Amino acid sequence: MQCGNCQFENMPGVQTCGRCGASLQLALLAIDVHPPRASRAAKQWRRWLPGTRYWRRFRAAVAGALAGVRGITGWPSDLLTPGVCLRMIVPGWAQRHAGRTVRARWMFGCYLGLLLSGLLFLGTGLGWLLLGLALSLHAASIMDIAGARVLDFQRRMIYSGAAMLVLVAVVYYPAGQLLSLVATPQRFNLAAPPFEAGDVVLVNPSAYRRSDPQPGDVVHYRLSPQDARVAGPGRYPGIYRLQGDRVDRILAQAGDKVTCGQGKLFVNGRPSPWLPINSRQLPDRLEITVPENCYLIFPSTDLLPPAVWQIASIVPRGRISGRVYWRNQPLWRFGSIR
Amino acid sequence: MARFHKLELNARNRPPPEPNEPDPLSRDAGYWMNKADESRRAGLYESALKYYSRALELDRSLAAGWAGQVQMLLQLEEYPEAELWSRKGLELFPTNGELMAGRAQAFCRMGDMKQAHALCDGSLQQAGQSAYRWLVRGEIMAASRQDMDRYCFDKAQELDADWLVPLEVARIELYYRKPSRALGRIRRALEIAPESPFAWYVQGICQSELGLTRAARQSFQRCLELSPRHAGAEEQMRRLQGWSWSPMKILRRLFRR
Numbered sequence: 001m002q003c004g005n006c007q008f009e010n011m012p013g014v015q016t017c018g019r020c021g022a023s024l025q026l027a028l029l030a031i032d033v034h035p036p037r038a039s040r041a042a043k044q045w046r047r048w049l050p051g052t053r054y055w056r057r058f059r060a061a062v063a064g065a066l067a068g069v070r071g072i073t074g075w076p077s078d079l080l081t082p083g084v085c086l087r088m089i090v091p092g093w094a095q096r097h098a099g100r101t102v103r104a105r106w107m108f109g110c111y112l113g114l115l116l117s118g119l120l121f122l123g124t125g126l127g128w129l130l131l132g133l134a135l136s137l138h139a140a141s142i143m144d145i146a147g148a149r150v151l152d153f154q155r156r157m158i159y160s161g162a163a164m165l166v167l168v169a170v171v172y173y174p175a176g177q178l179l180s181l182v183a184t185p186q187r188f189n190l191a192a193p194p195f196e197a198g199d200v201v202l203v204n205p206s207a208y209r210r211s212d213p214q215p216g217d218v219v220h221y222r223l224s225p226q227d228a229r230v231a232g233p234g235r236y237p238g239i240y241r242l243q244g245d246r247v248d249r250i251l252a253q254a255g256d257k258v259t260c261g262q263g264k265l266f267v268n269g270r271p272s273p274w275l276p277i278n279s280r281q282l283p284d285r286l287e288i289t290v291p292e293n294c295y296l297i298f299p300s301t302d303l304l305p306p307a308v309w310q311i312a313s314i315v316p317r318g319r320i321s322g323r324v325y326w327r328n329q330p331l332w333r334f335g336s337i338r
Numbered sequence: 339m340a341r342f343h344k345l346e347l348n349a350r351n352r353p354p355p356e357p358n359e360p361d362p363l364s365r366d367a368g369y370w371m372n373k374a375d376e377s378r379r380a381g382l383y384e385s386a387l388k389y390y391s392r393a394l395e396l397d398r399s400l401a402a403g404w405a406g407q408v409q410m411l412l413q414l415e416e417y418p419e420a421e422l423w424s425r426k427g428l429e430l431f432p433t434n435g436e437l438m439a440g441r442a443q444a445f446c447r448m449g450d451m452k453q454a455h456a457l458c459d460g461s462l463q464q465a466g467q468s469a470y471r472w473l474v475r476g477e478i479m480a481a482s483r484q485d486m487d488r489y490c491f492d493k494a495q496e497l498d499a500d501w502l503v504p505l506e507v508a509r510i511e512l513y514y515r516k517p518s519r520a521l522g523r524i525r526r527a528l529e530i531a532p533e534s535p536f537a538w539y540v541q542g543i544c545q546s547e548l549g550l551t552r553a554a555r556q557s558f559q560r561c562l563e564l565s566p567r568h569a570g571a572e573e574q575m576r577r578l579q580g581w582s583w584s585p586m587k588i589l590r591r592l593f594r595r
Contacts, residue, residue, distance in 0.1 A: 031430070033394035035387070035407050035423040038416040047415070 091141035107141045122328055123185025123200035139164040181206050192301035193278050200329035207323035216274045218249050218324045218337050221315050230307040240308050247324050248277050252296040260286040276300030283309045293317050367397035381536035383413040401431045408440035420444040435464035439474040446478050454478050469498035480514045501530035505537055517547035535565035
């Protein structure tokens with residue numbers, strides 16, 4: 001009987017090694033007594049990511065929910081495992097997990113293409129169509145792996161619809177809400193120089209949650225509905241109804257004294273570094289002091305008579321809905337707005 | 339001659355062994371277990387783990403060695419590894435309560451409370467009693483936000499009057515961010531073993547967590563008097579003396595369990 005510790009040949013039947021004293025009962029088995037160790041990076045990762053503690057709990061919850069789903073629908077248990085279900089969040093990942101690499105690559109590639117094109121055309125009909133196709137492809141990838149054995153057409157359609165609903169509720173609606181916090185598309189239905197009809201700009205509604213707008217920022221704002229009377233031809237005055245969404249640059253803030261004349265703008269007696277977004281449109285003569293909690297924004301994208309500018313240029317803080325930072329459409333004028 | 343240079347022919351030139359150190363040839367599993375225990379009491383968990391492994395190399399049937407390894411892995415915050423190792427230990431000693439408790443603690447730290455409860459119940463049902471099993475029971479209670487944890491820790495201390503028990507309870511309380519309770523436990527440990535540098539170090543940690551900077555400094559100072567090369571205490575002293583603001587520190591504090 002050879003000792004596993006020192007390879008000494010002991011007499012048969014003895015309990016401990018005659019040379020080193022090691023137990024021969026367990027020594028007969030090839031047992032490694034050195035425990036596995038976590039790498040430094042793994043320990044750091046575990047320490048930094050407290051969620052890893054709850055991963056096991058999360059998996060257990062998913063497994064419980066899946067057992068419930070399987071119980072109700074009679075779905076084969078080998079298709080819906082927690083590992084597969086969690087990977088369904090990315091199209092093609094579950095296929096890759098199942099060993100179908102080529103299909104996984106195609107699905108992921110097509111999905112990524114549709115999603116990115118959809119985001120590129122965000123705010124247009126084509127953009128919504130592409131995003132819808134991406135969603136359909138995602139649902140199809142789920143059905144490809146989970147509904148592989150569902151052959152009945154009617155049941156397949158029902159499950160596809162259910163998958164789509166779940167995807168919308170769990171992935172796309174929250175993602176859309178998050179996206180809308182930083183990028184809300186605004187489409188110009190009419191030409192408003194320098195914007196053309198059909199242009200789409202991205203507005204960041206969260207830009208002014210923690211800070212105030214500053215002169216120079218291009219903002220999206222909504223004029224408060226009001227009527228401006230101007231002298232018209234004959235006995236009757238012209239009435240301009242001021243309302244609707246506009247995009248233009250902030251030129252001055254509360255307390256600033258603004259004078260305008262001969263195509264030049266002065267703020268507090270100094271030439272302003274900023275001009276309206278349509279710099280050709282400046283009033284011939286204007287003197288205005290910006291009231292408290294308001295900003296001066298010339299409606300330069302509109303053709304308004306000079307008498308209306310006095311009223312239309314004062315925008316309360318609450319009417320500014322976000323910062324405009326990107327022109328998404330048309331693609332040949334794609335870029336940031338400064 | 340290269341073939342023979344390792345032969346022990348010139349035994350006279352060999353340095354004499356230290357007075358308390360046994361002859362290297364007669365170092366048995368018990369010797370390494372004692373060394374592991376010493377390291378554990380000094381807070382040197384990495385060394386203790388190595389010594390437990392050395393002991394197991396000599397005697398694989400030493401269940402206490404397997405349990406010690408699991409406990410050291412837990413102290414080193416290697417929970418998945420501790421769970422794996424305790425499972426392996428339980429294959430060899432299926433009814434060992436300490437190993438079951440170790441596995442329960444690993445599951446508890448990983449957030450799987452259901453398994454932790456089941457294993458802890460199993461460990462308490464095994465023959466015999468030990469402080470560690472009650473300590474794990476208390477930890478599971480603390481992790482489940484149940485106020486019964488203190489009774490389990492008291493029970494652990496009743497079963498074993500060793501100062502290591504309140505010290506390890508204090509470390510558990512610190513893990514669950516209860517520094518004031520931990521301070522009470524560590525004070526009890528220090529009443530029993532005032533000469534232990536590690537206990538002073540843990541007391542310093544509790545005090546610094548509570549914002550008692552001056553008292554913490556005194557504790558670390560005492561720790562350094564008892565063990566002048568205590569790296570942890572030196573680092574804490576440096577931290578207390580030169581407190582500086584950094585975003586990384588704030589992030590670490592936010593994400594620390």
